Amino acid sequence: MLHCPLCSRRVEPYVEDRRRAYFHCARCDLVSADPGSHLDAAAERAYYDLHENDPADRGYRRFLGRLAGPLLGRLSPGMRGLDYGCGPGPTLSVMLEEAGMHMEVHDPLYRPNPGALGRHYDFVTCTEVVEHFRRPAEDWGRLTALVRPGGWLGIMTKLVISRERFAAWHYKDDPTHVSFYSPATFEWLGVRFGLAVERVDRDVLLLQKR
Ligand SMILES: [Zn+2]
Ligand SMILES: [Zn+2]
Structure with a gap:
């Protein structure tokens, strides 16, 4: 019997494909990949190494601009972010x-910066990361603790629309993607962690800590 890695309710089978099974939680609406299918650390690292993001790449900047633009509209110059x-x-x-x-930047694999994790920030950005959370209850706790009251958390992740769309979704085929959120999951996260949730683009959410 499996339990939701976000809210610990018992989960039900959702979709199964060639590679793995996915489960759905009726309380927080999270879809999670079978924990038995998680890659080991070396295989995960090898997979990440295939993604090469370059700060000079204009397409990648445009992609990130869909978060940076709306977020900057809520910040003042000189604020501190992670x-x-x-x-x-x-x-x-x-x-x-x-x-x-x-x-400041932090990445557990590429830029470990433990000193940056003991502080509070005016804002924290987290793009294409939360779908990789294997222990979302702990990971979201750690993430939201970094934001000061009144501060912002900017998230980019693709959202679950329906079971039919999920079954045909390329996003689930990335074996390092293990946690999939819907708008309802974000509402649940808002209540759990004291965040006002605003969806500013189809895959961009701004969460303000109360
Ligand atoms: Zn749940
Ligand atoms: Zn990803």
């Missing part, structure tokens, strides 16, 4: 520094 899970080529932090922010 890009959590920046990957091998920090780009969003560079864009936000260009806009006058003071940035």
Whole structure:
């Protein structure tokens, strides 16, 4: 019997494909990949190494701009931010520094920066990261604790629309993607962690800590 890695309710089978099974939680609406299918650390690292994000890549900047634009509209110059899970080529932090922010970066694999995790920030960005959370209850607790009251958490992740769409979704085929959220999951996260949730694009959410 499996339990939801976010809210610990018992989960039900959702979709099964060639590679793995996915489960759905009726309380928080999270869809989670079978924990028995998680890659080991070496295989996961090898998979991440295939993604090369380059701060000079204009397409990648445009992609991140869908978060940076709406977020910057809520910030003032000189604020302190953290890009959590920046990957091998920090780009969003560079864009936000260009806009006058003071940035720290942290990535558990590529830029471990434990000193940056004991502080509070005016804002934290987390792009294409939360779908990789294997222990979302703990991971979201750690993430939201980094934001000061009144501060912002900027999230990019693709959202679950329906079971039919999920079954045909390329996003689930990335074996490092293990936690899939719907708008209802974000509402649940807002209640659990004291966040006002605003969806500003189809895969961009701004969460303000109360
Ligand atoms: Zn749940
Ligand atoms: Zn991803």
